[in-house]
Amino acid sequence: MELNVWEGEYKAVPTNQLLDTTKNGGDEVLNLSSSGATQPVTYSWENITVFYETTPGNCLTRLCKKSPPIRKKILDNVTGIVRPGEFLAIMGASGAGKTTLLNCLTFRNSGQLKISGERYLNGAKVNTDTLARISGYVQQDDLFISTLTVHEHLRFQALLRMDTHLTYEERMTRVEEVINELGLTKCSGSMIGHPERGIKGISGGERKRLAFASEVLTNPSLMFCDEPTSGLDSYMAQNIVQVLKNIASTGKTVVCTIHQPSSEVFALFDRILLMAEGRTAFLGPVGDALSFFSAQGMPCPPNYNPADYYIHTLATVPGHEVESKKKIKEFCDTYDTSDAGKSVQEMVIANRSIKSSRSQELDLEPVKIQRSPYKASWFAQLRAVMWRSFLSVRREPAVLKVKAFQTIFIASLIALIFQGQTYEFQNVRNFQGALFVFLTNMTFQSVFGVINDITLELPVFLREHFNGMYRTDIYFLSKTTADLPVYIVFPFLFVAIPYYAIGLNPDVGRFFIACGIVILLANVATSFGYVISCMTSSTRVALAVGPPFIIPLLLFGGFFLRNGSVPVYFDWLRYVSWFMYANEALSINQWNGISFNDTMSPCPQHICTEDYILKQFDFNPNNFYRNIGCLFALIVGFRIIAFLVLLKKTYRKN
Incomplete structure (x- = not known):
């Protein structure tokens, strides 16, 4: 079964490409056209607090007596903002809460967590469906159907994820563009592979670039990445982060978590969010972090990687937990009352107060829970998934x-x-x-x-x-x-x-x-x-x-x-x-x-x-x-x- 049998499935139709906020029953909701992913967006979050509840004891003690659940605070009133064209890196020591924050921002993996706080997209409260339609999320683990080639994988993604108004030829043109942009031309005809199953395929760096290609394909306004450099050597890590930097330079908003970046990688970030013990220790331009730490009596030594210094400074030292937590609390309290902290609060409030312009309220449809999240029709989905399933068995x-x-x-x-x-x-x-x-x-x-x-x-x-x-x-x-x-x-x-x-x-x-x-x-x-x-x-x-x-x-x-x-x-x-x-x-x-x-x-x-x-x-x-x-x-x-x-x-x- 060849992919070109679907060529007639996709017909071009007129559409607006606007991203806007309007009033709906007193609440602000985000309005999207069918291809709203091209509009620059500002994403802010306010007072994000996360608790994890556990019941103490074992099964027998829980049956015999009802003990009150123990609440562990993972995030504590985290507030921040990222704007179009910015590349924000969330950093911190292990257990600082950076992955939990990213999961909250992307509405993923909440599990038993109790989450409070608000998230705003261009001033409107955002929900799962809205965010999914205008954002891309590159997870830490690269999951692919190992028997597909790079080109086949991207064609499959294009058929099911790109907007309905695009024709088949436009989708395939976009696939070729993304392959060239991310340097996948050399391996486009190679099988993705799976080392554990004995299927030879592309390298780790190429797999990571393919993960980015899958998300960039739909031209999202907002990109999230979880540990994009995990498992890569320093050269390939810099290469991947440079890809994210290039994406941000086109006016898109990019947020990623990263663990111990090299000094070359660190220099590519526009803004950093340093976290410690579930709180914000600093949020601002990369260059301002040095002066902020120096003002607290903790200057970064010369010829020292600033990223390593920040993480070590804000880490909880084993055996000195009490002193470390006290120092972290004082540091975070200082940030909250500093000019940098107040500036972020003002920007978040300003983003929340954005009012939609009349010129952007035409031909827009509010995103509702009942709206189908799928961009392809039922039969288009069936053809694509059926093709991939048969190909996977045969390959x-x-x-x-x-x-x-x-x-x-x-x-x-x-x-x-x-x-x-x-x-x-x-x-x-x-x-x-x-x-x-x-x-x-x-x-x-x-x-x-x-x-x-x-x-x-x-x-x-x-x-x-x-x-x-x-x-x-x-x-x-x-x-x-x-x-x-x-x-x-x-x-x-x-x-x-x-x-x-x-x-x-x-x-x-x-x-x-x-x-x-x-x-x-x-x-x-x-x-x-x-x-x-x-x-x-x-x-x-x-x-x-x-x-x-x-x-x-x-x-x-x-x-x-x-x-x-x-x-x-x-x-x-x-x-x-x-x-x-x-x-x-x-x-x-x-x-x-x-x-x-x-x-x-x-x-x-x-x-x-x-x-x-x-x-x-x-x-x-x-x-x-x-x-x-x-x-x-x-x-x-x-x-x-x-x-x-x-x-x-x-x-x-x-």
Whole structure:
């Protein structure tokens, strides 16, 4: 599927490109046109205070007595502002609160935090949807689909994140511009790669530039970056920060957190926000920081990196916590009453008092909670995500080769172990064992295959979903559809190799029915794998949780324990066990039309028939279509549960 099939999906329509604030029911709200990301913005925050509540004690003490929660203050009345064309760096020692502040400014990762304070964009109170539409956020961890090339990744981003009025040609032109601007031309055709999965790809610096390219693509007015130099050498770190400096020089507003920048990197910042113990120690131009520290009796030594000096000065020294905190409190109190602190307060108040001009109130639509955050239509999202999902499956030959080897090897091993079974009563158990091995192997292969795949991809999905790229149902539908051929071909191959070698029912129709049953079971197991993957937080947890759920269902599959011998209090488990339905269906299919003479058998008149053999396992020939229907029902049921769990994971309060 080529991307140019969507060329007709995007039609140019007239639009305003204004960013404005208007009154709505007495409250100021931000108004955006469909491409408001080109208007310079001033972002301010006032009295941001963050608490984290924890309940003391362990589980038993919490049950026995209700202790009042302990509140830990992480941020304390932090106020600041950043204007168009400025590059603001948030700095501080570990635990100073810089990452928490960035999360508050971007409305991300709030979790159990209690946040108070206001945030303003061009004088209007800002909410999550508004900020997402006009800003870009480069997170510390680079998350990509490793099998895409750099150019394919940016094309995918362009199709889903750029404004609806842009044509396909304009989107692709913008992709080429960004690739050239960020120096990605050399690696544009290279696969992104994933070192941990053994997929070779681009370098760390190129990955970081690609992360910037993904955000710059939409021409945002406001850029946030969390530790952009993390894991890079000094040269590449300076290169990345220079990219941010260039972005700010075009009139955009750039905010980043950074840890111990070199002196060359530090010189690129326009303004710095120094934090200590959750408070603002200084906010202002880089050059003013030296004089401010000198005025407090703490001049920076000559030939010393100012960034290192500021961080060391405002850090809590182990073993001298009381003295350090006292010094930090005095320093922050001095800043609050200084000319620099008062100047910031005045600018924040001035930004909050901005009134919208009449000339900017035309043809604008207020951003509301109910407005869809997605810029592409449902079908455009489906086409793009479906293309990427199929491409991702096809581009992982190592995974497909491993699955093929695993399938062929185990199927051949089963054929060698069970080969040449003759129709004697004493071999009935061998036939049933071979059938049950089909079921158990396909179950574990399918469940663990899905877990290893989905849990690694979920962080990418969550980040892209919260960026407003595509819906949850789009991702789930595309992923399950792309995986479907794999879980049809390999189960068929697994049954086909040993089927006739074992001596199972020779009728060709029965062979294809057996393959169909195993394919159904593989897809039930796959659906169950989706449930486990969506419920858990990591691959390790999912792999640990899977077997305890599967083993009880396996025990009630009718092989180890006859259906009639299941304890009444566990009888309900049989009806959610795909092993039971598939085992009974395979057994009915296997013994259909089979009868043989065995003078040593207990069969009536020593003639073993289908009914007699199935009766030994408490299987009912009339249940065949019921079992097939129940397998389909389990596929649908598990996938609905998985989708609802994933939907809950993507839900967040406004």
